[in-house]
Amino acid sequence: MTRVISVRDLWKVFGPKAAQVPASTDLCALSRRELLDRTGCTAAVRDISFDVAPGEVFVVMGLSGSGKSTLVRCLTRLVEPTAGEVVFEGEDILNADRKRLRELRRRKFSMVFQHFGLLPYRRVVDNVAYGLEIRGAGRAERTRRAMEVIELVGLDGYENSYPDQLSGGMQQRVGLARALAVDPDVLFFDEPFSALDPLIRRDMQNEVIRLHHEVGKTMVFITHDLSEALKLGDRILIMRDGMTVQCGTGADLVGAPADDYVRDFVRDVPRARVLTLRWVMRPPRPDEPLDGPELGPDVVVVDAARPVLDAGKPVKIVEDGQLLGVVTGDEIFAVLAGA
Numbered sequence: 001m002t003r004v005i006s007v008r009d010l011w012k013v014f015g016p017k018a019a020q021v022p023a024s025t026d027l028c029a030l031s032r033r034e035l036l037d038r039t040g041c042t043a044a045v046r047d048i049s050f051d052v053a054p055g056e057v058f059v060v061m062g063l064s065g066s067g068k069s070t071l072v073r074c075l076t077r078l079v080e081p082t083a084g085e086v087v088f089e090g091e092d093i094l095n096a097d098r099k100r101l102r103e104l105r106r107r108k109f110s111m112v113f114q115h116f117g118l119l120p121y122r123r124v125v126d127n128v129a130y131g132l133e134i135r136g137a138g139r140a141e142r143t144r145r146a147m148e149v150i151e152l153v154g155l156d157g158y159e160n161s162y163p164d165q166l167s168g169g170m171q172q173r174v175g176l177a178r179a180l181a182v183d184p185d186v187l188f189f190d191e192p193f194s195a196l197d198p199l200i201r202r203d204m205q206n207e208v209i210r211l212h213h214e215v216g217k218t219m220v221f222i223t224h225d226l227s228e229a230l231k232l233g234d235r236i237l238i239m240r241d242g243m244t245v246q247c248g249t250g251a252d253l254v255g256a257p258a259d260d261y262v263r264d265f266v267r268d269v270p271r272a273r274v275l276t277l278r279w280v281m282r283p284p285r286p287d288e289p290l291d292g293p294e295l296g297p298d299v300v301v302v303d304a305a306r307p308v309l310d311a312g313k314p315v316k317i318v319e320d321g322q323l324l325g326v327v328t329g330d331e332i333f334a335v336l337a338g339a
């Protein structure tokens, strides 16, 4: 798999003599609570590994305190990792010196935070152009590019407003535009929409999906909200107590939860909207006709319901010319009925 980001055995420990924790098998074996009691250290990120593919939306999900922000901040070294490896486009960024790190942050990474971090005394256009200004772009070039992304996020007409004249959702659009203006390789989002009203939040989620289709950027997105994770994420990493509980697609999490913690998380998910035919197909029976229509294994069950029910015979699930299994109305109904 090609990767934009590769994380290996990453640790972040806060506290005295933090470095001794990942190095000691005894200390590694302790729970977070025991470790805190014995050493005064908090292991916010414990031995995490994953890869992010180009153009992927990779979501990090977990309850408050599970280590999401710390993990994602380690990726850009806003938080200094205690041990492990973070490789960005082939470069181990834990070895980057200050100058290189500054360059990476200016040119390759952008962050969108929950608290928009806008400069109150600057107009929208100047907030959006801020990253370009830091890079040394001339005024005409910055304004041209800022106007381009202001239009992209649907804020045209507001370029001369000040942040406090805008609603929360609009301010977050400015945050998005500012992040996009520098044309980064990766966009990091740290719970960007959790302070917004539910309806505005839904708009903003759709906005991210639309922007992702338009600009195709790699995105790493933190949330504690499963429905947001399922809506946006190509893959989701679920954290608990600093560790990975499971990492996979929404269908993986719903179809085969790794443990009771994940099972509990996904309990109320509308399965038919998340599960794909890969999860519901079965081997054909010897007497079944195999001249029915074909569907791919990654079609979501709700989208497959109509064609499968209309077919009146088993639908073949085919990938790369190979028959993987069949699906009939029975399998579809079982999922729709919440089985």
Ligand SMILES: Nc1ncnc2c1ncn2[C@@H]1O[C@H](COP(=O)(O)OP(=O)(O)OP(=O)(O)O)[C@@H](O)[C@H]1O
Pocket: 014, 015, 042, 043, 044, 062, 063, 064, 065, 066, 067, 068, 069, 070, 071, 224
């Ligand atoms: N600078 C720090 N010093 C000491 N402990 C810290 C520091 N930053 C975070 N922690 C601890 O690390 C753990 C993980 O925190 P983190 O903020 O990464 O979790 P989170 O999942 O992002 O939570 P939230 O959703 O509430 O932001 C928590 O126990 C937190 O108290």
